[in-house]
Amino acid sequence: MTRILAISGSLRAESFNTALVNALQPFAPEGMQIEVYKGLDELPHFNQDLEANPPASVVRLREAIAEADGLIITTPEYNRSLPGVLKNALDWASRPYARGVLAGKSIVAMSASPGVQGGIRALIQLKTLLRDLNNFVVSGPEISVPEVHTRLGVEADVQHVLTDPATAGMVTHVLAGLQDAIDNNAGELVARPLGAWAASTA
Numbered sequence: 154m155t156r157i158l159a160i161s162g163s164l165r166a167e168s169f170n171t172a173l174v175n176a177l178q179p180f181a182p183e184g185m186q187i188e189v190y191k192g193l194d195e196l197p198h199f200n201q202d203l204e205a206n207p208p209a210s211v212v213r214l215r216e217a218i219a220e221a222d223g224l225i226i227t228t229p230e231y232n233r234s235l236p237g238v239l240k241n242a243l244d245w246a247s248r249p250y251a252r253g254v255l256a257g258k259s260i261v262a263m264s265a266s267p268g269v270q271g272g273i274r275a276l277i278q279l280k281t282l283l284r285d286l287n288n289f290v291v292s293g294p295e296i297s298v299p300e301v302h303t304r305l306g307v308e309a310d311v312q313h314v315l316t317d318p319a320t321a322g323m324v325t326h327v328l329a330g331l332q333d334a335i336d337n338n339a340g341e342l343v344a345r346p347l348g349a350w351a352a353s354t355a
């Protein structure tokens with residue numbers, strides 16, 4: 154089984170991004186299990202003074218990422234950028250420098266917005282940030298979902314479903330790409346020079 158941790162960058166109870174990650178499982182390849190991370194609101198503001206002895210919520214985040222074979226991260230766009238809560242989580246997960254749990258992961262990044270641009274500016278920033286953290290970020294069709302409120306439905310009054318066939322098709326392709334990247338250790342290959350350098354300085 155391939156274990157994927159999905160992180161939504163929104164704390165909002167009715168978040169479209171959280172609804173989107175909750176609707177992804179039906180489009181995952183066989184054997185891929187997507188678990189949605191729920192602790193984003195528990196993370197304190199990043200403080201480098203706490204790095205040596207991080208709070209329990211940070212330890213839980215790092216363990217969840219470390220145990221996952223790959224990640225899916227969806228982001229809203231706030232003022233043409235990433236929401237602070239998501240950047241904060243990525244800052245925690247990136248440390249200690251060169252030894253953070255994010256390095257070496259294969260990742261799918263997505264954005265969603267009720268607006269017509271789909272949060273593409275936040276998505277570009279997210280992908281740039283992740284690549285600089287020595288990850289393999291899956292390419293392929295850009296999953297920047299515009300007018301997201303028209304592309305999600307609700308089933309049995311609780312479960313969100315992805316109703317837009319075009320978005321569903323793209324999601325299917327990038328999740329297959331994520332499985333392929335994990336099977337071929339793409340993340341590990343990207344992170345290898347950094348890991349070797351970190352080991353040489355230990």
Ligand SMILES: Cc1cc2nc3c(=O)[nH]c(=O)nc-3n(C[C@H](O)[C@H](O)[C@H](O)COP(=O)(O)O)c2cc1C
Pocket residue numbers: 163164165167168169170171229230231232233234265266267268269270271272
């Ligand atoms: C502070 C703030 C700034 C926003 N800036 C943008 C923006 O730059 N681009 C955009 O498409 N939507 C913007 N929005 C609207 C969000 O896309 C919308 O609130 C969306 O539903 C948030 O994602 P969520 O549903 O996952 O919580 C902004 C919303 C807030 C609260």
